[in-house]
Amino acid sequence: MLWVDKYRPHSLDKFELHKQIAANLKKLVVSGDFPHCLFYGPPGAGKKTLVVALLREVYGPGAEKIKVETRPWSIELPSRKLEVELTTISSNYHVELNPSDVGNNDRYVVQEVIKELARNRPLDVAGNKGFKVLLLSEVDRLSREAQQSLRRTMEKYSAGCRLIMVASNISKVMEPVRSRCLCVRVPGPSHAQIQEQLSLVARKEGLSVPVGLGERVALLSQRNLRRALLTLEVAYVQHGGLDEATKVQPPDWELYCMEIANDMLQEQSPKRLYQVRGKLYELLGNCIPPELMLRALLSELLRKLDDELKVEVVKVAAFYEHRLQQGQKPIFHLEAFVAKFMALYKQWMQANFG
Structure with missing residues (x-):
């Protein structure tokens, strides 16, 4: 397993990089108020990891028992029948999908597919929440029509469905969508924070990261923690170890x-x-x-x-x-x-x- 997945924090309590954000999310869950959310920030900042930890906090370990499937969807339009294929990652409590994968047909996915998913509530087992979570990736890549459809869907199915959206650029998300969400900014880690995380992961692997190597990897990563960890692991595999002379290069x-x-x-x-x-x-x-x-x-x-x-x-x-x-x-x-x-x-x- 890659280091970036092996050492990913799975609960809000174990977040070292965004402690304050994780603590605020935990308070939100404990209070019982769980609105639509929009997590935004640069790639590799930890948005998706925070969302997965949040789902575990709400639903327990069952949220991590997922299955990946690609299935065709048949959408009836006034003039024709549209066939689209969409890959979803789902558990009993949530469904993750990326509507922008279908290009300009994304508005039909939002209108039809999300409506169908939103109608199906999970069983309220052992006191879990009686609503389903739809996790939408790359919302900032959706067309304007799709975002308008998303706004209406959020209003109509809010009783049995919560939307958690992830975006890199919040300026590309329409104001009506943003105003209906709790917006959570996830900042990119600083170079010092990246070096600290690299040292922490290396120590768990029984290795040490020289200061010069850590600085070069952090600089090359452009404040993207995922990229930094992948770069460090590639350097380790290629050279059989980590020292001051270990070379790192861009993808x-x-x-x-x-x-x-x-x-x-x-x-x-x-x-x-x-x-x-x-x-x-x-x-x-x-x-x-x-x-x-x-x-x-x-x-x-x-x-x-x-x-x-x-x-x-x-x-x-x-x-x-x-x-x-x-x-x-x-x-x-x-x-x-x-x-x-x-x-x-x-x-x-x-x-x-x-």
Whole structure:
């Protein structure tokens, strides 16, 4: 088992990273008041771990007895019949799903699938709560129509169903949805906190993390604890131990994004754009989220650009990141960003160096 899963805290009492948040959630459960919740914060901050611990606090160990299934859903629309496949993780007390997995059909999933799940209340066994919890991941990626449908569902089925939503960017969640939830901000851990957690996990494995290695891993993790633990474990497996000289490197997909950024800077031509398109397709084929690809490309480009160009390139990236949220085909918008950057960079080069 991976270290990141092996040493994940399973109860609110054992949370070291977000002690105050865990204590407040426990008070909420004890009080008997359990509203719809929205957990938001950067990736790897511990949002999902807090939610799982909260479910265990409410329902007991039974909430951890889960099954994963992918099943087809048949949704009757006025003009046609829509067939979608959705993967769910469920126990007797909760169901976890990601409606954004079905793309622009997410509003139908919210309208029909969640309604069906919300109607089925769990049995009130041994004094457990008489409502079911629906855990929705990546709510910030839902379309506007889906979020509007979600608002109505929250109101209609609030008696027998509680929604717990997880988002990385709360600004992409509509105000009517936010206003109906208890919003819990889960901040990303600091570099010092990440180093502390790395040392704690290593000690449980009978290892020690040198200060220099811990600093490098924390810096590379970009305040993402999950990524930091995975990076440390990869370094340990590759080198057979942990010492000051142990090398750490970014994930392969990030190295590939760096290569694409270098390609964009070296040559600006239709031929190079075609080559970059192939590499973007390869990353998408390996299930790398397009938003992460765009962010990694922008970060690498900004490191190598003149200050005069940086503001314009950030504006272009923001424009196409917004288009990514609205459109269906990520490759169109990623390629458009690459083409626009190449045009800007070539124009700047000609103006400054003839």
